[in-house]
Each structure stands twice: as structure tokens, then as C-alpha cells.
Amino acid sequence: MSTVLESSPTPSAAAAAPRTYEVRTFGCQMNVHDSERLSGSLEAAGYLPAAGRQADIVVINTCAVRENADNKLYGTLGHLAALKRDHAGMQIAVGGCLAQKDKSVILEKAPWVDVVFGTHNMGALPTLLERARHNDEAQLEILESLDVFPSTLPTKRDSTYSGWVSISVGCNNTCTFCIVPALRGKEKDRRPGDILSEIRALVDDGAVEVTLLGQNVNSYGVEFGDRGAFAKLLRAVGTIPGLERIRFTSPHPAAFTDDVIDAMAETPSVMPQLHMPLQSGSDRILKAMRRSYRSEKFLGILDRVRARIPNAAISTDIIVGFPGETEADFLETLRVVEEARFASAFTFQYSIRPGTPAATLPDQLPKEVVQERYERLVAVQDRISAEENQKQVGRRVEILVATGEGRKDKATHRLSGRAEDSRLVHFEVPEGAPAPRPGDVVTTTITDAKPFYLIADAAPGSEFSVRRTRAGDAWDAAEIASCAVPSSTSGAGHAGATNGTGTGTGTGTGTGTGTGARVSLGLPTLRVATTPIYDPADGQR
DSSP, rough: OOOOOOOOOHHHHHSSSOOOEEEEOOOHHHHHHHHHHHHHHHHTTOOEEEETTTOOOEEEEOOSTTTHHHHHHHHHHHHHHHHHSSSTTOEEEEEHHHHHHHHTTTHHHEEEEEEEEETTOOHHHHHHHHHHHHHOOOOOEESSSSSOOGGGGGOSOSSEEEEEEOOESSOOOOOOOOOOHHHOOOOOOOOOOHHHHHHHHHHTTTTOOOEOOOTTTTTTTTTTOTHHHHHHHHHHHHHHHHOOOOEEOOOOGOOOOOOHHHHHHHHHBBBSSSEOOOOOOOOHOOOOOOOOOOOOHHHHHHHHHHHTTTHHHHHHHEEOOOOTTTTTHHHHHHHHHHHHHEEEEEEEEEOOTTGGGGOOOOOOOHHHHHHHHHHHHHHHHHHHHHHHTTTTTTTTEEEEEEESSOOHHHHTTTTEEEEEOOOOEEEEOOTOOOOTTTTEEEEEEEEEEEEEEEEOOOTTTTEEEEOOOOHHHHHHHHHHTTTOOTTTTTTTTTOOOOOOTOOOOOOTTTTTTOOOOOOOOOSSSBBBOOOOOOOOOOOOO
């Protein structure tokens, strides 16, 4: 016997009060970026962030890549059903890749959901919510092609110092294990001018770092006939004043060309970091996956990258237990991992995704075989990560200070951020030294290494300097705008102050002279893009 929860009409007294929202994100960087668009659209429609209270609107942005995606969604919806009973007028919306795939199945399994929308019509969410409330019935809207390019939607950025920027959406590859092309469609490339305009707007708001997103970033330009477009785009982004760090994800080895490597090496603001998905080290399995490269080509790419960018940190994705994988195939993966010396790897156990060609392949492997191989791979990669990180001890690094990177920072009295090569660094601020704000840049020396992060603790005579940046000013302004008070550490000392042998320059726009940093109070909390977009696009694996 199933329980159906009717949509609860909002009491008239509550109708006059601003309704609050919460967006919960499952999945990849693309989903995180999409959630920024969803938040922006809701705020543009008058909704307010719930800020820790029970929200009137709960939006779940789903992923369909992993086997447990369904369980995670329906488990969350079951929990929300109980909350909805006790919260008059509460609405639940489900969007993203799983919604695009399951469509009406979501309403059949969870009839208390108010809105189901897909990957191609994110901008319709406020309208669908209002229609569901007015009509007192669930709304289902799934489009098979993009309604509007997501980057034209209002955006509520999660970070003042770093931002995601989509350059394309969809994918033209046909990897047999991947559901993404079926859910996000064929690749659509965004105009270079529109991309550059969005990045300039981000920098104007204080960002010093951007990550370019696409299901396959280095195939950018295929839609308008320029196979060298991605390398040109990297160089063009590198000319934007005030932008200090450029990253991108994810490329495809089959389309990764030397002009991109040259652009990375010759553009100072492109960071010495590369995420290059391997998936398998076995040529036989790569062929079964329809990955149009082989292990020799893959390793050759890494060699050429390291020849031009010797300090590059390279990460990867690997799938263990693809149908038909033998012990010999798995040993080939271990061989390539040993040769590649990845700084880190995202390792996954293969799981059947209905709708993909691999789901119906013979020789699906038993769970215990996949698990055993997975554990062996993780052990090898953890060892390599620890060895590669150990090489960083004694190295001088510049760290972009971040929020939310160090879960134990309060207990360890450290702050956290990312080095130029994207390695996570937990660092100590010496006693009496200026404490940085999120978005500021710290120069210090690595003193210890673990498999998944680096440590830079203060030592007598060691270098430590803080360069206050426009991004730090933007963080201060955002704190003030939200009625928060910047922490006492965020303005301590003066820009350019040093400890030990370090020499700070204090070149950020917030340079102070001992009386605190100058703060720009003009940071918009919501940016609405109005530039028309040529064909839709927005992607990430």
C-alpha cells in the first residue's frame, strides 16, 4: 500500500512571506555548476536561501552515472516525505541527469514530488514550481534538446574567488559504459566571445581562478569547424587582466593534441595540472569501451606534457571490472598506473547503467572479483600518491586560500587551500603573522606529505607571506552583504607582511598599511547574463 501526499496549499499568511529554497547536489562538477544556475534562477524569482532552516523548496540535482544514484535519490525523497507532512506548503523538485532518464518514474515512485525537470530546461524551474503550487498537482517537463543555454541563466556562485565556466555541453563520443551522451545530448559549443565575457564578469566580481567545463573540453570547436579552438581559447583566457589561475576538465586522450600542450606551457595563468581519464590500461578493454586511444598513446601524451611542464600534477579516472576484464587486462591497468605516476586517481568499480551498450555485454564480473581488483588498484595508487607527494616536501608553493577544503582545520589550527598544481595543502599561520582571507594567496614551504594532501607547518626561519587579493576583498564584501562579520583572522596584520625569510609584496588591491585592508563593497551576489548565446552548450563528465 502506497501513501500519496497531496500538495499542501500555502496558507495565505505565509504566501506574503518570501519562500526559501535549498539545492542539494549529487554528482560531478557539471552538476555543481548547474546547481549554481538553479540557485540563481530561484533567487531571481524572489526565493531566498534557507540558510540552515527547513526550506520551503528543496531541489535535488541528480546524477545518473553511478549505480547507487537511484538509491540515493529515493532514499532522500523518502526522508523528505516525512518533512513535507509537517511543513505546510513545502515543495520538492527533482532535476538533473537521473530526472532526464527516469522521467515519470520519479512521480510513480515518489508521488509527493511536486516538480520533475531535466538537463535541458533548468531555467523553467521557478515557473514549474509556481504552476504546481497554483494547480495543486505535480509538474513533469522533460525536453529532449536544450531550451536555453544554461549560461544565460542567473547564477548564484558558491565561491567569490573561483568559478566554473561552461564552454560546451553534451558529448559526441560513444563510450559503452557512459549514460551522459543520452542525457545531455550531442556536443554544442559556446561562442568564444560569450565565454570570455562571462570570465571577465567573474573577474570583475573578484574571482582570480576559473575552471573551464565540458564533457570533452579539447574537442571544443568541432561544432563550428575549428579543431584548434580549445588551444586558442586557453591563450585568449590567459590574456584577461586579474585572472591568475586557469584550469579545465575534462579532456579526452583521443583528441588531446600538442597545440593544447603548447598553450598550457606558454600561458602563465594556465596551472600545471591535468586531469586525463585513462579508464583502463588494457588495449582490449579500451576497444570494448569504445575509447579511441590505446595505452601507448595515453602514456605518450603524459610524456609530452611533462616535457613541456615538468612540475605538472596529472590525475585520472579508472574503471575496474568492466565486462570481460581478465586478470591479464587488470595487470595491464596496474602497469600503466605504475608508469603514469598519477598524483591522484578517481577509481570506480564498474556498475551496470541501463541504457548503455555495456549493460548488455556478456561476461559481467562477479562483485567479489571486482572488489578484490579495486582494492589492489587503490593500494597501488595510494602508494604512488604518497611517493609523489613526498617529493613535494621542501618545495615553495603558492596557495590559493579556500573555504571548506580542510574539515579538521579547527582542530589542527590550520587553514587550507590549493597549490598551483591543485594539490590540497593544509598550512599553519605563524604566530604574529598576517592571517589570510579566502581568495588571498599564501607563499610557504611544504614540511610534510600524506597520500591525499600536503602540510606546511610553521618552522623557525621558514618563509610565510600573504598576498592580499581582489578575491579576498570580494570575500570580505560577501560576508558584509550577508550580515556576517569577517573573522578576526581575515584582516589581521597588513598585506605583504612576512615571517622568517619570506618577502611579501602586497600587490593585491586590498593592500593595507597596518590599519586593515581596503574593502570594495560593490560585489553583486547575483549576476544575470543578458548576452544572447549562439547554440546551447554546457558540459562536464
